[in-house]
Structure formats: C-alpha cells, structure tokens
Amino acid sequence: MFVAAAVLITAAVALSVAFALFMRSWVLREKETETRLHDPRTHTIAYAIPNGVDPVVFAVAVDRAGFTHVTERFGNAECIRVECPEAEREHLRSVLESIPVPQYDGSSVSAAHVVFEDER
Known part of the structure; x- marks a missing residue:
C-alpha cells in the first residue's frame, strides 16, 4: 500500500x-x-482586426501561410503584427483577404480590401 x-x-x-x-x-x-x-x-506589417472578430481566426490563417506573428494593441485597435518582407506584402494581403469574417447575424463575408496600418 x-x-x-x-x-x-x-x-x-x-x-x-x-x-x-x-x-x-x-x-x-x-x-x-x-x-x-x-x-x-x-520588417513587420500590422493589420487591425475588425471589431467583433476573434483574433485567432487571423492568427491561424497567417500561421498556415507560413508567417510569424503576434497579436497586440495599437492605440484603440487590436492588431496582428506579422513578420513579412516587403516582397511578401501582397501575398500576406491575399491571405488576409481570403479569410471569411463572421458577421453578427451568423453569416460570413470575406474582407473586401485589406489595408495595413502603415498604409493609413
């Protein structure tokens, strides 16, 4: 025992x-x-996550595309900061634009055009 x-x-x-x-x-x-x-x-690029969307949705898509990332706050916006050489900017943009973003009514739409924080 x-x-x-x-x-x-x-x-x-x-x-x-x-x-x-x-x-x-x-x-x-x-x-x-x-x-x-x-x-x-x-070289990093920041993208502001739309309000009401779980940052994990973007983190998983960016991770699957082979980019390194962290989620953080820039001012009042929650952002995902991605390590991305300038030559890969358009590839990252297409990855983020292809993510279906859930709406409040349960439907989902893709982002029309992704604008990075340094482009604002």
Missing part, C-alpha cells in the same frame, strides 16, 4: 515538473518571437 502511494505521488510530482518545464519553454519561445518582431531591424 505504501509503495503504491509513493509511486502515485512520484508520478504526480514528475508530471507537474514536466508540465511546468513545457510551459516555461513555450513562454520563452513566445517571448523570443515577440522580441524579434519588435526589433526595428525586423
């Missing part, structure tokens, strides 16, 4: 430590990405 309890406690401690180490490495990777995207030498 004592051996079974010791094994269970050891397993619980080992799982807790493994989970903590996983979370720490994930947070450090996210911090590294955010630091790189805020570096002035890294």
Whole structure:
C-alpha cells in the first residue's frame, strides 16, 4: 500500500515538473518571437482586426501561410503584427483577404480590401 502511494505521488510530482518545464519553454519561445518582431531591424506589417472578430481566426490563417506573428494593441485597435518582407506584402494581403469574417447575424463575408496600418 505504501509503495503504491509513493509511486502515485512520484508520478504526480514528475508530471507537474514536466508540465511546468513545457510551459516555461513555450513562454520563452513566445517571448523570443515577440522580441524579434519588435526589433526595428525586423520588417513587420500590422493589420487591425475588425471589431467583433476573434483574433485567432487571423492568427491561424497567417500561421498556415507560413508567417510569424503576434497579436497586440495599437492605440484603440487590436492588431496582428506579422513578420513579412516587403516582397511578401501582397501575398500576406491575399491571405488576409481570403479569410471569411463572421458577421453578427451568423453569416460570413470575406474582407473586401485589406489595408495595413502603415498604409493609413
């Protein structure tokens, strides 16, 4: 009985430590990405997410297209900042324009023309 309890406690401690180490490495990777995207030498593009739309919709599409990104606030707008060389700007624009944006009535439409924050 004592051996079974010791094994269970050891397993619980080992799982807790493994989970903590996983979370720490994930947070450090996210911090590294955010630091790189805020570096002035890294070319980034910001896109203001329409009000009422979950930023994850844009993050998943941008991620699938192979771009690195973070979600943040610029002034009053929630934006997605994407690492994107100038030559890839139109590809990123087409990716964002192809995302179906859900409307309040449950229907969805695609964005007509994506305007980046540096183009305003």
